[in-house]
Amino acid sequence: MTEAAVIIGASVLLVLVLAASLIVVLLRDRRAVAGGFSAAADANAGRIRVTYVSAAAVGIVFAFWAYAMLPTAFVNATNTPGLLAALGPSLAGIVYVAAAMLGEITWPSPTGASRAAYLTPRPAFAQPARRAFGALWLWAALLILTLVVFGFLGASDGRSIPLNTTDPRIGGAAGPFPGWAYGVPMLAGAALLFAATLVALHLISRRPAVPGASARYDLYLRARSATNLVKGVQLALAASCAGALFFGGNAASTSEWPWGAWAMIASPVVLCLSILALTIPVGTTAEHAGAPSPAEILR
Amino acid sequence: MSAPRPAPGPPPPGREWSSHAQKPVPVQPPLAPPRGSAIALDMSSGIPPYEQIRSQLGSLIASGALTPGSRLPTVRNLAADLGVAVGTVTRAYRELEAAGAVHSRRRTGTVVAHNARLGSSAVQSAVARLVAAARTSGMPDDDVLTLVRGALLSARRG
Numbered sequence: 001m002t003e004a005a006v007i008i009g010a011s012v013l014l015v016l017v018l019a020a021s022l023i024v025v026l027l028r029d030r031r032a033v034a035g036g037f038s039a040a041a042d043a044n045a046g047r048i049r050v051t052y053v054s055a056a057a058v059g060i061v062f063a064f065w066a067y068a069m070l071p072t073a074f075v076n077a078t079n080t081p082g083l084l085a086a087l088g089p090s091l092a093g094i095v096y097v098a099a100a101m102l103g104e105i106t107w108p109s110p111t112g113a114s115r116a117a118y119l120t121p122r123p124a125f126a127q128p129a130r131r132a133f134g135a136l137w138l139w140a141a142l143l144i145l146t147l148v149v150f151g152f153l154g155a156s157d158g159r160s161i162p163l164n165t166t167d168p169r170i171g172g173a174a175g176p177f178p179g180w181a182y183g184v185p186m187l188a189g190a191a192l193l194f195a196a197t198l199v200a201l202h203l204i205s206r207r208p209a210v211p212g213a214s215a216r217y218d219l220y221l222r223a224r225s226a227t228n229l230v231k232g233v234q235l236a237l238a239a240s241c242a243g244a245l246f247f248g249g250n251a252a253s254t255s256e257w258p259w260g261a262w263a264m265i266a267s268p269v270v271l272c273l274s275i276l277a278l279t280i281p282v283g284t285t286a287e288h289a290g291a292p293s294p295a296e297i298l299r
Numbered sequence: 300m301s302a303p304r305p306a307p308g309p310p311p312p313g314r315e316w317s318s319h320a321q322k323p324v325p326v327q328p329p330l331a332p333p334r335g336s337a338i339a340l341d342m343s344s345g346i347p348p349y350e351q352i353r354s355q356l357g358s359l360i361a362s363g364a365l366t367p368g369s370r371l372p373t374v375r376n377l378a379a380d381l382g383v384a385v386g387t388v389t390r391a392y393r394e395l396e397a398a399g400a401v402h403s404r405r406r407t408g409t410v411v412a413h414n415a416r417l418g419s420s421a422v423q424s425a426v427a428r429l430v431a432a433a434r435t436s437g438m439p440d441d442d443v444l445t446l447v448r449g450a451l452l453s454a455r456r457g
Contacts, residue, residue, distance in 0.1 A: 110382035113343040117380035119336040119359070121370045121408070208379040 010268035017272045024279045044210050044221055051103030052228040059096030059232060063239075066092060080159065086182045089243060090189030093236025097196040100229050104200065107207040118215050126204035128226035135277040136197075136230050139237035142270070143190055146241055147183035150248050154179025161248075164256045174254035178244045186244065190237060197233045201226055224282045231278050238274030242267040336364055340381055348383050352391035360400045361417035362426075371401065371409040 066088035074084045084091075155162050158181030160173035178186065204225045209218045249263025338355040340348055359365045371392070372380070378388045392409055395401045400415045416423070433443045 109379065114339065114341060115381050116337055116339040117372075117377055119338065119356075119365065119372060119377075121372050122376055206376060206379060208382065 055099035058099040063092035089239035104203040125201040126226035128230040136234040143241040177251035367413040
């Protein structure tokens with residue numbers, strides 16, 4: 001199988017998975033609206049939808065810009081060629097989280113003469129759906145593992161992988177390879193993204209409760225926001241990991257390492273799984289108990 | 300869970316002050332508070348918001364609706380939910396702490412103090428029975444208060 005065929009096949013697979021995921025999410029949204037939720041519930045859920053769709057749009061636009069510009073116009077902007085391109089997914093994730101934070105900060109405060117509040121303490125960080133949080137941890141762990149392993153396998157320049165041979169007369173290296181020169185900044189970028197996510201989860205927990213909503217409905221709205229946030233972040237981490245696997249696998253194949261092809265195949269698989277994770281519903285775990293009944297919303 | 304004390308202030312449209320009450324008390328709270336331990340604010344009232352928060356929390360603690368050791372929301376969260384300044388809630392919490400009703404710790408936050416409940420358990424259960432009987436008979440809250448005040452005045456004279 002040629003390299004071009006792998007790339008074309010992976011691209012087609014990605015488009016199909018993306019389309020299927022979007023259909024699932026949109027159909028579920030329509031079912032939810034048709035399921036008897038009140039206008040008040042729709043207004044609050046709609047605000048969350050607008051916030052996170054807008055944040056996702058900002059993040060995706062930045063990702064496309066980064067994909068087009070960073071490997072070309074900014075390829076030599078740093079001492080390590082293409083470093084900004086390697087940081088693209090993490091940067092897009094940070095832009096997404098920053099846009100989401102803006103939406104959370106501007107969440108409307110109670111107004112009017114009559115106001116009420118529960119005396120139930122809230123956790124410091126909003127709780128996302130467990131499976132979405134699990135996906136985030138999975139890609140974070142895989143990214144760290146990939147970059148650390150590649151760092152040790154890479155050549156001393158941190159940008160290439162030496163030829164896989166035991167013959168001392170033959171030498172050479174292939175790149176670009178995500179050794180330490182790329183790996184350390186990518187790990188720092190992922191850590192920054194994770195820290196920004198924690199801040200955003202704290203903001204979701206701290207935002208004002210929806211006036212007149214039951215405590216369970218308020219909890220549901222926070223879980224929904226947190227899950228949306230974490231889904232986007234896990235996609236950014238997975239894209240970062242997929243990029244490292246693809247370029248690492250490509251360079252390793254050139255240097256005749258047998259696992260190179262497997263790393264290249266793993267790259268679209270990671271991306272497909274992270275896109276499928278976008279369809280994780282909010283109410284699959286403990287948050288399900290927080291889902292509102294229409295009677296509660298109208299109470 | 301017990302309902303919070305009605306927030307003081309002018310009556311909402313269509314409602315009147317009770318003619319029996321010594322102080323103006325709305326017939327119904329201006330905003331139906333959510334179920335569970337909750338407080339309501341009337342921003343149009345002449346009573347400062349910090350005092351409304353302090354008095355309602357004090358009532359919930361004294362009545363046992365907030366049990367000793369219960370953790371209160373953080374100052375920032377309660378201020379955000381009520382749409383008031385952080386300093387407003389801070390002042391209410393500080394006054395409750397000065398009165399010995401709550402205590403604040405860096406790790407645990409603000410929690411209801413032990414022995415903050417008013418009266419013996421016999422008095423508490425008598426009050427609970429009174430409220431239950433009044434609810435069953437459909438008696439308005441202000442009439443119940445009028446009865447209690449009358450009984451207290453009679454006992455003082457007698």
